[in-house]
Amino acid sequence: MKNLFQSLRGLFTRGQEENAGYYDEQDGYDEDVTPDEAEVGAAASGERQLFTALDIGTAYAKAIIVEVHGDYAEVLGVGRHAQSYSHMSDGFVTDITGVIANCNEALIKAEQAAGGVVAPSAIIGIAGELVKGSSTTVSRQRPKPATPITPEELETLITNAQQKLLKGSKDRIAAETGYPNIDVRLTNAAVISVRIDGQLVSNPIGFRGRYISLTLFSAFAPLTQLGALETVAQGLDLTLIAIVAEPYALARCLSTNASADSGAIFIDIGGGTTDIALVRQGGIEETRMFALGGRTFTRRIATSKGISIKDAERLKISYSKGEMKGGSRDEIQTILEPECQTWMDSVELLIEELAKGELLPPAIYMVGGGSALVDLHQKLENFPWTERLPFSRTPIIRTVLPDMVGSISDPEGMLSDIQDITPMALAYQAVELQNENSVLERALDRVINTMHI
Numbered sequence: 327m328k329n330l331f332q333s334l335r336g337l338f339t340r341g342q343e344e345n346a347g348y349y350d351e352q353d354g355y356d357e358d359v360t361p362d363e364a365e366v367g368a369a370a371s372g373e374r375q376l377f378t379a380l381d382i383g384t385a386y387a388k389a390i391i392v393e394v395h396g397d398y399a400e401v402l403g404v405g406r407h408a409q410s411y412s413h414m415s416d417g418f419v420t421d422i423t424g425v426i427a428n429c430n431e432a433l434i435k436a437e438q439a440a441g442g443v444v445a446p447s448a449i450i451g452i453a454g455e456l457v458k459g460s461s462t463t464v465s466r467q468r469p470k471p472a473t474p475i476t477p478e479e480l481e482t483l484i485t486n487a488q489q490k491l492l493k494g495s496k497d498r499i500a501a502e503t504g505y506p507n508i509d510v511r512l513t514n515a516a517v518i519s520v521r522i523d524g525q526l527v528s529n530p531i532g533f534r535g536r537y538i539s540l541t542l543f544s545a546f547a548p549l550t551q552l553g554a555l556e557t558v559a560q561g562l563d564l565t566l567i568a569i570v571a572e573p574y575a576l577a578r579c580l581s582t583n584a585s586a587d588s589g590a591i592f593i594d595i596g597g598g599t600t601d602i603a604l605v606r607q608g609g610i611e612e613t614r615m616f617a618l619g620g621r622t623f624t625r626r627i628a629t630s631k632g633i634s635i636k637d638a639e640r641l642k643i644s645y646s647k648g649e650m651k652g653g654s655r656d657e658i659q660t661i662l663e664p665e666c667q668t669w670m671d672s673v674e675l676l677i678e679e680l681a682k683g684e685l686l687p688p689a690i691y692m693v694g695g696g697s698a699l700v701d702l703h704q705k706l707e708n709f710p711w712t713e714r715l716p717f718s719r720t721p722i723i724r725t726v727l728p729d730m731v732g733s734i735s736d737p738e739g740m741l742s743d744i745q746d747i748t749p750m751a752l753a754y755q756a757v758e759l760q761n762e763n764s765v766l767e768r769a770l771d772r773v774i775n776t777m778h779i
Contacts (some may be wrong), residue, residue, distance in 0.1 A: 376445035379752035385597030403440025407431035417454035426561035448564035459545035459613035471536035487542035495546035518609030545571035573603035573613035579751035589687035595696030695745035
């Protein structure tokens with residue numbers, strides 16, 4: 327499969343190579359030309375930076391067309407279309423043809439809302455239990471601390487970290503599936519931090535010191551799952567520039583709502599899965615996912631009451647909106663209680679794994695369509711956090727709404743629902759990818775291309 331980072335690099339550096347002289351395949355990066363100068367050259371060309379963010383959810387396919395302006399993206403059009411129960415299962419594509427048709431409907435609606443604007447460059451989200459995202463820190467004691475740190479030294483650290491994360495992801499996927507040789511591919515990666523003698527630096531090149539440590543986050547997924555998404559993109563005539571793990575996208579997009587010191591826990595409750603991401607000290611540390619989402623609650627109502635899935639979904643939505651009163655509401659609450667408790671038990675288990683015995687940040691943010699179910703919010707509110715998990719105080723529980731998301735401008739007010747947060751987070755990735763140009767990002771890109779992952 328074509329390396330996604332090669333696609334990304336080609337898309338975002340081609341104009342710089344040809345017009346701004348910022349990158350040269352033979353000589354590397356020209357330090358005489360700054361990123362700002364390269365951006366000015368790109369802006370002068372008058373090209374609109376248009377992107378499609380596609381969230382292929384278990385319940386809905388959601389598309390957002392945005393135009394990137396520097397450090398923010400403007401929403402031009404939004405489209406949604408329901409997925410059939412046979413097309414998606416627990417965040418995994420089970421019918422490629424059906425998913426292409428559903429996504430096409432969502433894209434058509436988004437393009438119509440955008441006044442006919444078409445954005446073929448696409449960022450697609452990926453979720454599911456077999457998507458493994460984690461971070462690791464590698465350290466090295468330098469034998470000659472008086473010599474400046476070189477790019478080669480930095481790339482060696484990144485390579486060591488990436489190899490460690492790749493092995494860990496392969497081992498976890500093999501343990502969960504029972505298949506030892508599943509082909510695994512990188513979806514996205516980011517250097518979280520670099521420290522020299524304990525001091526945080528943004529560009530380690532040229533610094534001197536004895537100890538250097540680097541923290542890297544990477545997300546991996548089975549080739550089967552990534553290949554399905556690539557086929558969907560091809561079927562939609564989209565140029566796939568990135569497949570991004572959705573918990574990572576959410577954490578990056580929403581981390582500005584949490585202080586850099588304390589961080590936050592993000593819980594995305596979708597139709598088929600619940601995704602959890604931990605952000606500590608300004609960087610994403612780990613992601614976890616489990617196959618329990620909104621459809622599980624719908625199926626529970628349908629089975630208990632002997633009604634169709636569609637009727638059960640309508641009942642669940644009515645219950646979530648508070649439109650049911652008295653005995654009817656009490657009946658649905660009783661039906662959902664076992665599943666809600668299972669969900670809470672799973673959240674506790676995964677947060678405990680994420681903590682690794684260290685203090686957790688005192689903020690929990692809920693997103694996704696499933697977070698509309700008030701019972702889940704109550705489970706989080708009533709849970710004895712400080713007694714069961716390493717919290718210094720009871721965390722605040724907050725549901726994220728579209729107007730809380732920074733860097734995404736929605737002048738026409740097309741985004742109003744909690745289930746819009748995930749596609750907004752994917753749209754934010756267009757902003758980040760468009761502005762990537764640091765020494766760390768370029769070093770990471772070279773390592774990924776060398777490793778062919």
